[in-house]
Amino acid sequence: MNDQPFYANGLRFSCTRCSSCCRHESGFVYLSENDLSRLANEFKMDYTAFIETWCRWIPFTQSRERLSLKEKSNFDCIFWNDVCTVYNVRPLQCISFPFWDHVICSPKAWKAAGEDCPGIDNGELHSREKIEGFIRQMEEEPVIEREARK
Ligand code: SF4
Numbered sequence: 001m002n003d004q005p006f007y008a009n010g011l012r013f014s015c016t017r018c019s020s021c022c023r024h025e026s027g028f029v030y031l032s033e034n035d036l037s038r039l040a041n042e043f044k045m046d047y048t049a050f051i052e053t054w055c056r057w058i059p060f061t062q063s064r065e066r067l068s069l070k071e072k073s074n075f076d077c078i079f080w081n082d083v084c085t086v087y088n089v090r091p092l093q094c095i096s097f098p099f100w101d102h103v104i105c106s107p108k109a110w111k112a113a114g115e116d117c118p119g120i121d122n123g124e125l126h127s128r129e130k131i132e133g134f135i136r137q138m139e140e141e142p143v144i145e146r147e148a149r150k
Contacts, residue, residue, distance in 0.1 A: 006107045007131055013098055014123020020116060021097055022084060023076035028058055029069040032141035035091040036067070042089045054078055059148060067144040092141055096134040104131060 021027075031039070040050040057065040069091070070078040079086045084094070093100075098120055103113045114120035 005104070005128070006110070007104055008128050010125045010127045011099075011104070011110070011131060012121050012123055012125050014119050016119045016122075018118055019080070022080045022094075023074075026071065026075045028066075029077060029091055030058075030093055030143040031055065031067045031069065031091055032143055034141050035093075036144060038089040039086060039091070042086060057146065057149070060145065061148075063148050064145050065148045067146075092138060096138060099126065099131045099134040101135055101138070104135070 036047055036050065039054070040047050043050060043054075045053070051067065054070055055067055056070050058068045060066045072078060072080075077084075079090075084090055098104075098110075098113050098117060103109055110120065
């Protein structure tokens with residue numbers, strides 16, 4: 001039985017700067033403690049002020065909410081302005097794209113993600129170690145959650 005993941009020999013991805021993952025469609029950019037720390041520090045804001053200004057709480061389960069960046073009325077990320085304006089401190093979710101667990105879980109999921117992203121299956125070869133490093137890092141840096149507010 002072959003227990004190697006389909007990406008055992010790596011996967012190709014290079015960002016083409018098409019920006020489709022940063023804008024156009026509604027979505028969530030979740031933040032970990034580490035993300036919040038780097039972003040708040042960049043803006044010289046405390047956590048509370050940064051969350052009030054740039055974030056929103058998204059219902060996750062009936063009793064839990066997750067912290068995400070806001071988006072504009074046209075669904076662009078709040079930090080999109082022709083380019084990512086926080087690129088050097090962008091969240092891990094952005095850094096690790098497209099090596100997310102639900103994208104690399106199967107060849108089918110990987111191909112499906114490629115329908116929206118011209119960078120998938122093109123360009124730089126990313127090793128299995130690098131891909132699994134992102135997955136590990138996302139497990140180690142969970143998204144910030146709180147009790148849902150009634
Ligand atoms: S933080 Fe930057 S890279 Fe991440 S979704 Fe927003 S604009 Fe895109």
